Amino acid sequence: MFDSAIYKNRRQALRNKVQNGLILILGNNEAPANYPDNTYKFRQDSSFLYFFGHSHPGYAGVMDVEAGEDYFFGNDVDMDDIIWMGPQPSVKDLAAQVGVQQSFPFAQLKEIVGKAIAQGRKVHFLPPYRYDNMMLLEELTGIRASIVKKYASLELIKAVVALRSVKEACEIEEIDLACNIGYEMHTAAMRLCKPGVKEQYIAGVLDGIASSYGSMTSFATILTQHGETLHNHDHSHILEVGRMMLTDAGAERLSNYCSDHTRTVPVGGKFQGRQKDVYNIVLACHDKALEIARPGITYMSVHQEVCKVLAQGLKDLGLMKGNIDEAVAAGAHALFLPHGLGHMMGLDVHDMEDLGQIYVGYDDEVRPSSQFGLASLRMGRRLQEGFVITDEPGCYFIPALIDKWRAEKMHTDFLNYDAIDKFKDFGGIRLEDDILITPEGSRFTGEKRIPITIEEVEAIMNE
Ligand code: GLY
Ligand code: MN
Ligand code: MN
Secondary structure, eight states: OOOHHHHHHHHHHHHHHSOSSEEEEEOOOOOEEEETTEEOOOOOOHHHHHHHOOOOSSOEEEEETTTTEEEEEOOOOOHHHHHHHOOOOOHHHHHHHTTOOEEEOTTHHHHHHHHHHHTTOOEEEOOOOSHHHHHHHHHHHOOOTTTGGGGSOHHHHHHHHHHHHSOOHHHHHHHHHHHHHHHHHHHHHHHHOOTTOBHHHHHHHHHHHHHHTTSOBSSOOEEESOTTSTTOOOOOOBOOTTOEEEEEEOBBOTTOOBOOEEEEEETTSOOOHHHHHHHHHHHHHHHHHHHHOOTTSBHHHHHHHHHHHHHHHHHHTTSBOSOHHHHHHHTGGGGTOOSOSOOBOSSSSSTTGGGOHHHHTOOSSSOOOOSTTGGGOSOOSBOOTTOEEEEOOEEEOOHHHHHHHHHTTTTTTTBOHHHHHTTTTSOEEEOBEEEEEOSSSEEESSSSOOOOSHHHHHHHHTO
């Protein structure tokens, strides 16, 4: 946890951005896996973490805009809890640790919210994504659980996004440290990537490295020799020479700040002919984003410039043809890159996605596209100093998509299907780093860059 002043300042900044009313920030509760007492590892809500710091189940926080007061809600433990969980700090002490002077038993939340509603005051809440909190909101506001998400406060969403998007120095430090765990995970994967090893063994080692730092992975690890499936969580294959292993994995620090990196490496430690060609195209895409990302440029335009590098590279390989600018404008390259260049990262790996991607990645100026591929770009708006975003281009040969586009004669002016067909057994490559937007441009997060050039990757795999 950070110093209490950090949380006080954040709450004051939030109150300054919301005109009036009560701001309600719900924490998360334990979530049962297969029976009530056997729970998934607890994960606090990220906005609760941001404004009220504590990573324990059963809390809520309220900010009163007009009164300029904050309230912390939670129940003190009883003897039964102490017997099973050990001694616990009082809720009053927990509140004080994050600079809140007034704390109350959880049941009093209903009284305070009910009073505000009776007085005709606005009660702002964020979109709930867990069913227990939808039900709690029904109890607090009278709005049915099934529709309460629609009544989330847009004013509050926009205010939270504005604050959480620009990372403070203490947050950047945590992200850098999370990326150091990512470095350890990815270099371990490179060393273990040998023919005959099962994917799930390596995935398990990576998850263990993340856990050994006290928290967990920042999302379900993707580790596969079938990287053409973008979010492949099937780890059942045995690694074979001739394929590449794509690893998309990250860690959370105890503070819950995240990392998110992807590397694609040759099984056995040596890239083969066409693997080198496609790999270097993706690397050039990745470096293009780094070269041009800076405050003031839209990430939509960075994405488009990267797509041109991809299309030019694939044209040079004989897989695409025609005018590159026109091919990218038409979306022909999306056969190979059907996802976006990146997303915000912070307390969530897809930062603030629960608040609505449209408010996190877009604004009044930059609107999302409906074009296949570009529509999957999570982050399009202008970059600002202090944003942390991912740079994650890829090139995939998805047999079912190739067959479909070919049958439908999609973009035949720009795609050489006869040549593309020969890559249907290739798999996919993605390279991902997390970058901080600085006054001058951008920098990698983390102390060391995970090996990424062909030489660096082969060197570590053959140590
Ligand atoms: N790990 C999912 C992503 O890179 O967005
Ligand atoms: Mn990733
Ligand atoms: Mn990512």
